[in-house]
Amino acid sequence: xxxxxxxxxVVLMFFSGCRENAPLPEExxxxxxxVSNEYSEQPKAMTKFYFENNSxxxxxxxxxxxxFNQMTRDPLSADNNVEIQFISGDWYVMKPTGNFxxxxxxxxxITTEHSEWxxxxxDAPLGPYLILYDKNGNEIPKMELTQQDFNKRIKMSTxxx
Numbered sequence: 606x607x608x609x610x611x612x613x614x615v616v617l618m619f620f621s622g623c624r625e626n627a628p629l630p631e632e633x634x635x636x637x638x639x640v641s642n643e644y645s646e647q648p649k650a651m652t653k654f655y656f657e658n659n660s661x662x663x664x665x666x667x668x669x670x671x672x673f674n675q676m677t678r679d680p681l682s683a684d685n686n687v688e689i690q691f692i693s694g695d696w697y698v699m700k701p702t703g704n705f706x707x708x709x710x711x712x713x714x715i716t717t718e719h720s721e722w723x724x725x726x727x728d729a730p731l732g733p734y735l736i737l738y739d740k741n742g743n744e745i746p747k748m749e750l751t752q753q754d755f756n757k758r759i760k761m762s763t764x765x766x
Contacts, residue, residue, distance in 0.1 A: 627737055627745050628660030634712075635671075637730055642722040649681070650723040654699070657712040664707035668738045671699040673730040679720040687715050697730075 634657035641651045654671075658664060666686065674696055680689040686705035690698050699715070707713050723729065737745040 626662050628658070628662040632660035632662075633658060633735065635733060635735075639723045639729075640716070642724065648720075648722050650719040650721065652717050652719060652723065654715040654717065655712065656707060656715070658707050658709055661709050662737075663709065664701070664705070666701040666703060666705040667742075668740075669701065670736045670738075671733055672736065673697055673699070673733040675730045676727055681718045681720055683715055683717045685713055685715045689717060 634655070636655045637652060638655075639650055639652050642649075644651050656664075672692075676695050679691065680697060683689050683699070686701060686703040687699055688702050690700065692698055721728075739745055
């Protein structure tokens with residue numbers, strides 16, 4: 606009986622320790638907005654993703670990926686040590702590169718450029734979810750960001766013809 610108690614305690618401590626550092630969905634704020642549809646002579650849009658880390662988890666260049674859908678507005682570039690990769694159809698992933706770091710209490714703006722104007726709500730990224738990775742590169746269960754967690758703002762302006 607004593608062995609069962611000790612094993613149960615060790616298992617409980619292991620799983621509570623795994624969860625201790627991983628953020629809760631309400632500790633991560635993600636928002637997105639269109640900055641401009643008028644900064645280029647070509648039909649392009651400049652947007653920003655905003656990440657705010659209110660957890661005790663440090664986001665590094667190896668421990669996260671943000672997946673989202675976006676209709677017909679291919680991301681062309683991103684800054685602040687992230688890249689956006691096309692997966693399939695309207696599915697994309699944002700991954701950290703270089704020296705990316707988002708420590709507890711910090712926030713970051715990621716500016717992206719897109720291949721077309723963004724003028725409707727359906728042009729915005731949809732269904733974002735965050736995948737976290739442990740030190741060995743194994744996935745920690747995905748964190749779905751609800752619609753209220755993912756605020757988006759679209760300015761309805763394009764070039765005048």
